[in-house]
Amino acid sequence: MRLSRYFLPVLKETPSEAQIVSHRYMLRAGMIKQASAGIYSWLPLGFKVLKKIENIVHEEQQRAGHIPMLMPTIQSADLWRESGRYDDYGEEMLRITDRHNRDMLYGPTNEELITDIFRAHVGSYKDLPLTLYHIQWKFRDEIRPRFGVMRGREFYMKDGYNFDVSKDAALHAYNRHLVSYLRSYERMGLQAIPMRADGGPIGGDYTHEFLVLADTGESEVFYDSAVTDLTFGDRDIDYDDVAQCQAVLEEFTSRYARTDETHDEALFNAIPEDRRRTARGIEVGQIFYFGTKYSEAMGATVQTADGKSVPVHMGSHGIGVSRLLGAIIEASHDDKGIIWPESVTPFHCGIVNLKQGDAEADAACDALYQSLTALGLDPLYDDRSERAGGKFATMDLIGLPWRITVGPRGLKNGVVELTSRRTGESEEMTPEMAVEKVAKIYAPRASM
């Protein structure tokens, strides 16, 4: 994309309403614009990152054997009356009356709707295991929305639902989700630690939240520092292998790691003192096995192999897709702006022309742009007639991981400059080598 033809309304001033760094940078980098309280328009740059995160979530869910679909945003109140949650949900539910005076609502989550689909179509253990998921806009009418997309009212979430014939089978689905979530967050350059969560009124041991450590996190967290040494890496996993998935669960959840909601001082103090950590965290996902709560209330049963009719065992598993943009920025920025991980960067690299209008510089930039594009890469070429300082500031603010700087002086020696946003280090090389190097950096991503 040529910047002169793009829509990238960067702000020079720091907007006063933004209290945390991710919100500030998303506004300043022209990624979002508030439409009303807690509701945002995703401007082109923000939309690109949102799509990249969404794609990673889709790929990892499908790798785990989970099936994508899409439920609507507006739901009938009737299903929520069946489950008993219509009255329980309180003011965070956006309630709507349609022109025929029917009670509707903007879905904050989809347990009822997916259970209704299941009971209409599935009746036998032979059709299980089954995990359906979707990525769809949700609405929660927060009393005080804040922190930009981190605690908005309209937000984009992946929510998946497993249906299994027994508790054991459902716990394998739980483990599959844990593994797929670890992989998803790592691909986004995040370390998200599974922490024992509060099961709420249902209770139970089978719920974990995934937290990214960040000073601006809304939760206080307590953990054994050994958990931050764990990485999933590129190990192979067979999602059908019960023992393999269970081993990952044990590896990642056997050490102490809890939020203030479930914190147990005695257990925490049993950790060797030099490994005890207190910090703040941002919740970016949650997995939850809740058994037959909805299937019993709504009559979602299956025939077992013995011909018995049993309520299906379910769980629900969520990833906060739009919130992840905020979490990634909180975890990866400096005082000049955002530093995108390569896997979610809106453009693969920037091209800065130091002297727009200089025939040689323009030609070199055009050639770089075309070479990168021909290799399937997506560069952002700053072809505006601005001074170099302004161009660098924009590139630093929007956080592309790599920048190629082209100027008449370098070109005289046949070189351009390749700069890493993360380290700030620059290296001179021929334009061809710069293209080759950038292509190599992104090559492994394509096959991930």
Next chain:
Amino acid sequence: MRLSRYFLPVLKETPSEAQIVSHRYMLRAGMIKQASAGIYSWLPLGFKVLKKIENIVHEEQQRAGHIPMLMPTIQSADLWRESGRYDDYGEEMLRITDRHNRDMLYGPTNEELITDIFRAHVGSYKDLPLTLYHIQWKFRDEIRPRFGVMRGREFYMKDGYNFDVSKDAALHAYNRHLVSYLRSYERMGLQAIPMRADGGPIGGDYTHEFLVLADTGESEVFYDSAVTDLTFGDRDIDYDDVAQCQAVLEEFTSRYARTDETHDEALFNAIPEDRRRTARGIEVGQIFYFGTKYSEAMGATVQTADGKSVPVHMGSHGIGVSRLLGAIIEASHDDKGIIWPESVTPFHCGIVNLKQGDAEADAACDALYQSLTALGLDPLYDDRSERAGGKFATMDLIGLPWRITVGPRGLKNGVVELTSRRTGESEEMTPEMAVEKVAKIYAPRASM
């Protein structure tokens, strides 16, 4: 995908509520399930087609230089009061009150919100031309939703908005949209005829609707049969070339083609009698230049090169993405089911194992599945223990364009059968040749 692991709830009975063929087949093929009146869940098969259509729209819009972004579904009533449409819109607007008693609404369209973004960020002719678009869920509270996704209440739409410094520049944007729409529909296997539309209270000559001819269409249409001979084909187009785009507009809109809303009997009768046609059509898109209606009401101005401040010239341009599934099925089916064009088919081909459990047949199917997948194709392998008749009926119903049938008898001679859904013709060949042939059929798509 192996069918035994998929969620494809086909129905044997024809649902009584479905009055038109696309609605019937979408329900029977397990593509959608009604959630409430005029609101649907997209089951996995339907979701796949929806995404393919969405991707074609994205590709063609970006090819035309239009920039993707995303606006929220819930909007504040304030902007609609500024434009004057809040009171005008009537009962089709889903009006919502949030917990703080603020008037909100579920966006039926986005002129106000995009104009608000524009006026906040753009002030100079130098930033023009600019066309922003998004593909987002909309809601119109139809009094009598019907025909499945063809006239639903919650629907998925691409809506784009051009901003230009003058009427001439805006008309070029209008033409760019016309060209990109012709390309988009043709890629989906549809002939959509641009017909002169009714400008409503704004009036004006600059609006066309795109109609697909189908007996079940909601509009009566009148046209010169010469328009159905036109195809855009794979001609090259430079979207920046004003004359080229204007020539396409003239080629495709100079013959008589109108809906009943704008029909002019005298003009129609001037067509040679043997070319006069009356038919029914489904509206799948509309382009509209409306000048300064919103920019004047909302104060969206730009500085011209002479330093004058002028209201920006705008147009809005829509494609009914979810409705297109219905339109494609209306245009392409037979009495056994859907016949998907290759460009939007949910799976590239089906594999039918005539004797599940037979070691040789199972191995041959597995090998086919793996070869196709390795080539980047997405086959649906019916690996269930059902009789052949049931498997064929399912494949015909869901409409995959190609089917490979594998049975012990054929394998004895080293052959499988490749069948075209459209023609019904079958050909025997080695499994390797079947893979090669299917790969060749889809090869051009990948580069489109």
